[in-house]
Amino acid sequence: MSGPLASLKVLDFSTLLPGPFASLMLADMGAEVLRIESPTRPDLLRVLPPHDRGTSASHAYLNRNKRSLALDLKQAEALEIVRTLVADYDIVLEQFRPGVMERLGLGYEALKAINPRLIYMSITGYGQTGPYKDRAGHDINYLALAGVASYTGRQDSGPLPLGVQVADVGGGSLHAVVGLLAAVIARQQSGVGQYLDVSMTDCSFSLNAMAGAGYLACGVEPEWESQVLNGGSFYDYYRTRDGRWMSVGSLEPAFMQALCAALGRPELAAHSLKPEQQRVLKQALQVEFEKRRFDELCELFAGLDACVEPVLTLSEAVAHPQLKARALVSQVPRGDGSSQAQIACPLKFSEGLPAPRHIGVAVGAHSDEVLAELGFSVQRIAELRRSKVVG
CATH class of the missing domain: 3.40.50.10540 (Crotonobetainyl-coa:carnitine coa-transferase; domain 1)
Known part of the structure; x- marks a missing residue:
């Protein structure tokens, strides 16, 4: 070959x-x-x-x-x-x-x-x-x-x-x-x-495919934690009770509903992308994630299509069944x-x-x-x- x-x-x-x-x-x-x-x-x-x-x-x-x-x-x-x-x-x-x-x-x-x-x-x-x-x-x-x-x-x-x-x-x-x-x-x-x-x-x-396009065409200057994908929304990382982290990318309504239902807070899925509501949503999600250990959250979301995944170390990534x-x-x-x-x-x-x-x-x-x-x-x-x- x-x-x-x-x-x-x-x-x-x-x-x-x-x-x-x-x-x-x-x-x-x-x-x-x-x-x-x-x-x-x-x-x-x-x-x-x-x-x-x-x-x-x-x-x-x-x-x-x-x-x-x-x-x-x-x-x-x-x-x-x-x-x-x-x-x-x-x-x-x-x-x-x-x-x-x-x-x-x-x-x-x-x-x-x-x-x-x-x-x-x-x-x-x-x-x-x-x-x-x-x-x-x-x-x-x-x-x-x-x-x-x-x-x-x-x-x-x-x-x-x-x-x-x-x-x-x-x-x-x-x-x-x-x-x-x-x-x-x-x-x-x-x-x-x-x-x-x-x-x-x-x-x-x-x-700068998205932020740069927005600035050049519309004059919108991006700043830290100001956009949906750079920390300005719930799309972010969340600390667990034992100091590990989970990634949350549940942008689509179906994924957001699955996320909130799994955490026992289905009402949170009604929040809009307006900045003031996103701040409230992020705080609520952080509270829920910090109630649970990393292994509990991994097990909770393992069978759900919610765009929630654990932040793995390299040793864990190497052993992950998908990468293997x-x-x-x-x-x-x-x-x-x-x-x-x-x-x-x-x-x-x-x-x-x-x-x-x-x-x-x-x-x-x-x-x-x-x-x-x-x-x-x-x-x-x-x-x-x-x-x-x-x-």
């Missing part, structure tokens, strides 16, 4: 989360992904705890199914190796600040001259243009500038530092994969590749005969996907193999290692 993207070959110069998550998706779907890594400046993700047998669990997951070629891009011979590879690759994915690849002689125009079919993507915080293009940033900054944080939080405590990197993954990675595959389809018609400029701030701004039925945990070979549990590819294809091949590997684990495929002799590879062109 080769996967739907088995025909694609990707050179991946990215590090940390956005680019690697994008190339992970491509690799899981069968693409051949070759990471180009520095032998002297390792990806910081490699040292991020926790570690499993000395390897960062995050790195092992985000870089599974990928090969690694360690090259010192400050040396001319290393750049020549990249140019040789480009002739046979479909996609270049890079995540440096604007201008870095151009200064190395590996920008889009230079590589397009070698391979006109090349699809070249740059993922950055702010894009290749604009006054912030050279500015440093992280996920929290992109969400702040995109307006997302201005209405995602609580009135008494402000914006929430989200546990999931929404700008990096939801903004950068997922938009990147969509753009790359669209460019592949376009190339099938035109025969030529193109350059894609992905800004995590731009993509985060596009995630969907096979969302996969055992991935470490390379020594053992395996590591990882989050599986969530996409379900009727033809299936190839089994995971290996976790993320050491820097340059495939350097000799890749160079041999390019026709380098054992002696020449040894020379390149001695001169530290290759790691």
Whole structure:
């Protein structure tokens, strides 16, 4: 089983989360992904705890199914190796600040001259243009500038530092994969590749799908706990008697009626969405939830279609029958005969996907193999290692 993207070959110069998550998706779907890594400046993700047998669990997951070629891009011979590879690759994915690849002689125009079919993507915080293009940033900054944080939080405590990197993954990675595959389809018609400029701030701004639409069309500026879906209604989380939490999303009348009946307060279902009535409703629901333990509420709502679900820990989520039925945990070979549990590819294809091949590997684990495929002799590879062109 080769996967739907088995025909694609990707050179991946990215590090940390956005680019690697994008190339992970491509690799899981069968693409051949070759990471180009520095032998002297390792990806910081490699040292991020926790570690499993000395390897960062995050790195092992985000870089599974990928090969690694360690090259010192400050040396001319290393750049020549990249140019040789480009002739046979479909996609270049890079995540440096604007201008870095151009200064190395590996920008889009230079590589397009070698391979006109090349699809070249740059993922950055702010894009290749604009006054912030050279500015440093992280996920929290992109969400702040995109307006997302201005209405995602609580009135008494402000914006929430989200546990999931929404700008990096939801903004950068997922938009990147969509753009790359669209460019592949376009190339099938035109025969030529193109350059894609992905800004995590731009993509985060596009995630303001409902609040942003309301502001631009109607001038309604969203604030914390002011809308139906951001804490301004009963649609929220509720603390249980023993300090756990339940999620309540019973928006439709039938679900609201089921919720209130289960709590023994059917009259609460008559409340409208007017702000003053919603405040009263939320207070009443909180009182009812705090009367019961978490396990009691789980049992109470287990058989009801009321859009009420428990807030699970990761260990509980892994063991949940729905996630288990969907096979969302996969055992991935470490390379020594053992395996590591990882989050599986969530996409379900009727033809299936190839089994995971290996976790993320050491820097340059495939350097000799890749160079041999390019026709380098054992002696020449040894020379390149001695001169530290290759790691």
